[in-house]
Amino acid sequence: MTEDEHLAWLKKIMPMVxxxxxxxxxxxxxxxxxxxxxxxxxxxxxxGFVLFLYGAxxxxGVKGFVVVIGAGALILWRLQRNGYF
Incomplete structure (x- = not known):
């Protein structure tokens, strides 16, 4: 599946997801x-979180999306470790 096909597929299914x-x-x-x-x-x-991930x-792109997920997980982990959650 090419990048354009994958983006078209995401555009089609994201409202349902x-x-x-x-x-x-x-x-x-x-x-x-x-x-x-x-x-x-x-x-x-x-x-809002699902739409944010879709927009990211x-x-x-794929590599930037992985970075966003990793950075978000790291930030939330640090907040939790510091007692904010």
């Missing part, structure tokens, strides 16, 4: 006995 991730997150948070407000907040954050993949 973002919707399913958002609905799944909402359902999991509701099943964990949290209220609708909390579930909507977390589902909205998930929706489109703009930066």
């Amino acid at each position: 973002a919707t399913l991730m958002t609905l799944g997150t909402f359902a999991v948070i509701r099943l964990a006995s949290h209220d609708n407000g909390t579930a909507l907040l977390v589902a909205g954050i998930m929706f 993949r489109i703009v930066l």
Whole structure:
């Protein structure tokens, strides 16, 4: 699959992926006995995260996308280790 074909495939499936991730997150948070407000907040954050990753993949390409994921994981790990989460 060429890069252009892969980007066209991503463009076709991303609305469905973002919707399913958002609905799944909402359902999991509701099943964990949290209220609708909390579930909507977390589902909205998930929706934004999926769109951010999609945008990073489109703009930066494959190698840049891997760097974004690695840097994000490192930053979140340090924040957690320092007691912010």
